[in-house]
Amino acid sequence: MSNETDNMRWLDHCHFLKIHKGRLIFWDYRAHSQFEIELEHLKRLIEFSNGSVPAPTSIDRAIQEAGVLIDQNVEPKWGWDWLSHIFHFGTCHPSPPEIGDVDELALKYSQSYIDFCKSLAFTEPVVEVLKGGKVIQLPPPDMSELTTASLWSTLVQRRTCRDFDGSSVLLEEVSNLLFATFGDQKSSDPTIPEGVNTYGFRRTSPVAGGLQSTEPYLWAINVAGLAPGIYHYLSMRHQIETINAGSTEHPIGTYLCNQHWANDMAFAVVMTCRFDKMWWKYPHSRAYRPMLMEIGHLSQTLNLCITALGLYPWLTGYFHDKELAALIACAPEIEHPMIVVGAGHGTGSSLSRQDRELLKK
Template sequence: MQINPYLFILPRTPGQIVWNYKDHTQHELDLDYSSRLAQLIHNPELYDNDNIIDTQLLNAGILTVSVINNPVWGWDELSKIYHIGTRNIPCEYIPDNIHEWARQYLEHCNEVLASSPPADDTAERPPGRRIALPAPSTLNDDSLSNALTRRKTCRSFTGSAVRLSDVGSLLYLTLGYLREREGDCDDSIAEGLDARRSSPSGGGLNACEGYLLIQNVEGLAPGVYAYHPTEHALSLINPSPDTALGNLLGGQHFINNLPLGLFITARFDRLWWKYPHSRAYRMAFVEAGHLSQTFQLAATALGMNTWLTGAFADDQVDTLLQLENATEQPLFFVGCGESDGQAMCQEMRDLLRETPA
């Protein structure tokens, strides 16, 4: 007898939940079943065909007769659980043709729309005044290929101030609801879900938000600002952190003088509303990636260099963005400003040039 290798056990008083994250099945065990499972985990040879608990654990797939292939995994168990647990969306019926798909998807959307979408917390938080941003300017760059070939990750910034007009253009092109697409009508789009950004978003939900960390922008006091895409405006939510930026971003102190950074967050509640399966968690990261690339290309076209990272102190960033214990969570950070174009900071270049003793 074998223990299924794809089990994750959650303590839920007065029992425990055994989750088969590969097959997407869950079983609640009371004390008797939990105790027996613990014995069998310690020694599977104790399995007894005459023990009703044992046979029920076998029928539930918690135990298996044969060895289940368990591929080598180079990361920790959490990443394995996440990856395998979001594979193979369970579907009661796979449509055979486009007509069946359309009917099935419409039925799903109608079920979703029967409940109210999550409230737009960013519209109400914080309650302070809005700071209107300049209208986006026309970029001087003559082609997308120019921006793509010139974009590079830099780790040496001058700290020079960024113009407010460039901030307006950058945010509008990355996170703004495009006025240019307001007339792009489609009767298949539900009311309230017609806002469109320059980057794709799963289900058109625009589940990602943006928070600016301003250190040196003309006309804006240093601090942390929420961006409101509907109004194309900012609101101050916190003063500048009382620690160097590098302390927030994994000790990467070469970035301490970055004039402008953007935390990209995800509203998980928006995704839960339409997509109950955990595979939608992947879409949050995909959308953040789209926005990151758009930000970098727009910044490059505006004449700036960029830097990006997924390494940050989550608890500190949560506090800074006022997102403690929220259904909105930070996923990524991108920044831009004037740079000498170096891929590595001067300190690292000096270290690499040192002659071994």
């Protein structure tokens, strides 16, 4: 015999509410479903969040059919707050794999990808954004040192340094690093059939969707041959354009949440993500994941190249977003800094001088 507790249902935890243009939207982020609801639905949803028995009403039937009720109230196991839960589960694939004849599925996949690319072809975002600053030609890239560096030695020598000595690096070195990491390698794929248009350009690192959504900004602190300031690296031309000439109001470490050792680096590269490129090709928020992974690949390439040139690298994803974005003049809500990789000479210590002094006591 069933009792009331057996018939009790709870609201699934994977949801949030959004009020938009006078409408109330219930978002089931695990299933990737959205429902416009009325206050009567909301009242019942609140009751279901505490456990309730569905009644034979149109409201309760609609809630049940939406698949947002569960039989047992189990709190999700999650170490962060809800924001990351929403992002993580909201960007997991909502459906199981498609099973069938492998050759047929391969053909179907190719056809749908080609159709998809064709559907995007006439709305492509601009590949290269020029900020309008004074353009400076960089020294021609000289890849001789990077050509002879051993990959394995470079990998094992790379270490994150937090003790720089403030000395300068040469503009030629910075130019080589920018080219090696972000420069257009101008190498096309000879196997692509004639007449097929491709988008953008190629770098030495893999990039999400072939879009090159990462933009590099050089923060010259002590570069011999270049005035201190912030510059935008024009990847397809191997030039820089001036964004912010001269010293900034505060040293770089201030913008990087007072990670003060950064002030003694010779230069840094602030890498941004161009959201407009990513959401053009991939409108679902899942694209935020590969966008960050792309920038991680580029960061590692830069870290390795810095090491191969005999300098020490440091990196951070921790900074005052609004202020750093304003400094490099990136278009609000379309482009945003995600990681900063800097370099210079120093002891190579993973601890700052201040850390070491305090630890001695």
